[in-house]
Amino acid sequence: MAGLLDETVAVIGGLDEDAIRAARLRQDSLTKPRGSLGRLEDVSVRLAGIAGQCPPPLPLPAVVAVFAADHGVHAQGVSPWPQEVTAQMVANFLAGGAAVNAIAAQAGADVRVVDIGVATPLPAAAGLLSRKVRAGTADMTTGPAMSAQEALRAIETGIEIARGLVANGHRCLITGDMGIANTTASAALIAVFTGADPAAVTGRGTGIDDPTLALKVDVIRRALALHSPDPADPLEVLARVGGLEHAALVGLMLGGAAERVPVLLDGVIACSAALAAMAFAPSVTGFLFAGHLSTEPGARRALDALGLEPLIDLGLRLGEGSGAVLALPVVATAARVLRDMATFDSAGVSGEKA
Numbered sequence: 513m514a515g516l517l518d519e520t521v522a523v524i525g526g527l528d529e530d531a532i533r534a535a536r537l538r539q540d541s542l543t544k545p546r547g548s549l550g551r552l553e554d555v556s557v558r559l560a561g562i563a564g565q566c567p568p569p570l571p572l573p574a575v576v577a578v579f580a581a582d583h584g585v586h587a588q589g590v591s592p593w594p595q596e597v598t599a600q601m602v603a604n605f606l607a608g609g610a611a612v613n614a615i616a617a618q619a620g621a622d623v624r625v626v627d628i629g630v631a632t633p634l635p636a637a638a639g640l641l642s643r644k645v646r647a648g649t650a651d652m653t654t655g656p657a658m659s660a661q662e663a664l665r666a667i668e669t670g671i672e673i674a675r676g677l678v679a680n681g682h683r684c685l686i687t688g689d690m691g692i693a694n695t696t697a698s699a700a701l702i703a704v705f706t707g708a709d710p711a712a713v714t715g716r717g718t719g720i721d722d723p724t725l726a727l728k729v730d731v732i733r734r735a736l737a738l739h740s741p742d743p744a745d746p747l748e749v750l751a752r753v754g755g756l757e758h759a760a761l762v763g764l765m766l767g768g769a770a771e772r773v774p775v776l777l778d779g780v781i782a783c784s785a786a787l788a789a790m791a792f793a794p795s796v797t798g799f800l801f802a803g804h805l806s807t808e809p810g811a812r813r814a815l816d817a818l819g820l821e822p823l824i825d826l827g828l829r830l831g832e833g834s835g836a837v838l839a840l841p842v843v844a845t846a847a848r849v850l851r852d853m854a855t856f857d858s859a860g861v862s863g864e865k866a
């Protein structure tokens with residue numbers, strides 16, 4: 513019997529071309545000059561293609577799934593923050609005190625927090641989804657970050673979470689992540705999947721100085737030299753140089769696409785995971801929206817490879833899902849415009865002169 517990953521990949525279809533055509537026609541019949549709502553119109557058309565309906569349902573209720581995990585490569589000194597901050601921030605998410613909680617409250621999104629691989633022991637806490645695959649990855653400069661089996665378990669956990677959220681009525685999934693040192697794994701993934709030089713896709717993460725940035729690039733170069741990951745084998749790439757939250761996010765994206773709901777991507781961690789998701793199932797990109805453009809250089813490179821344009825560009829580099837949740841009102845508005853606006857006919861507004 514095929515496993516959950518294969519099953520899910522097999523279910524992901526293309527966008528519904530009839531619904532896309534109907535949505536384009538409807539956009540052009542609404543009381544505004546054609547194309548005047550810019551990329552909001554494109555978002556609405558793609559939402560119709562995802563749902564197979566015109567107008568598409570509003571992508572609500574929405575939920576951000578914040579996957580938390582730690583990274584063995586932290587031992588190389590790639591982040592200025594202690595590893596315990598990952599666990600401490602999980603407690604902060606659950607208490608409602610993090611940026612993502614405030615942004616989600618304003619945008620009207622639910623927040624779910626998943627321990628997919630935090631190294632520091634976490635006390636059982638109300639609301640925490642405990643799905644730890646292992647207590648952090650191993651250091652990718654000395655061996656694989658994890659086994660292929662562990663990467664698969666994390667992906668399948670992400671799929672199960674996507675399925676559960678949609679079964680509970682959520683109509684939009686938003687990616688969130690928390691993991692000290694995870695911008696190193698993200699840059700490594702982006703270098704592998706795009707073929708970019710590590711120096712071109714490695715950034716300052718939480719805020720490192722020039723010598724640490726040089727060290728981080730060197731760490732990634734050494735890991736890639738050790739593993740020579742094959743971009744055609746995304747499970748092995750994730751296992752060798754990825755993270756548990758990256759793998760779980762791949763599952764969330766594939767699971768969301770299989771359920772035909774939109775998935776909003778946050779920053780560089782989600783973008784790097786999306787490249788792996790695309791390697792498993794090329795048509796997944798039709799279901800993904802880039803919530804925002806992270807300042808990490810790898811984000812732009814990854815989005816170009818995914819063929820996605822970010823909806824918002826406010827210079828954010830936080831993670832947690834913050835930038836993607838901020839884009840939820842834009843995506844929801846796109847659907848509402850297509851559903852609620854009057855047409856030239858219904859409103860009795862004269863059309864453009866021929």
Ligand SMILES: O=C(O)c1ccc[n+]([C@@H]2O[C@H](COP(=O)([O-])O)[C@@H](O)[C@H]2O)c1
Pocket residue numbers: 590591592593689690691692693694695696716717718719778779780781806807808811828829830831832
């Ligand atoms: O989302 C982004 O683009 C982003 C950019 C920089 C940092 N982060 C967050 O910061 C943490 C990783 O930063 P670092 O420097 O420890 O690799 C992790 O918790 C991420 O959620 C996230």
Ligand SMILES: Cc1cc2nc[nH]c2cc1C
Pocket residue numbers: 593597601689690691718830831832
């Ligand atoms: C405080 C803090 C909050 C974060 N949220 C996401 N990544 C983070 C990293 C740090 C260091």
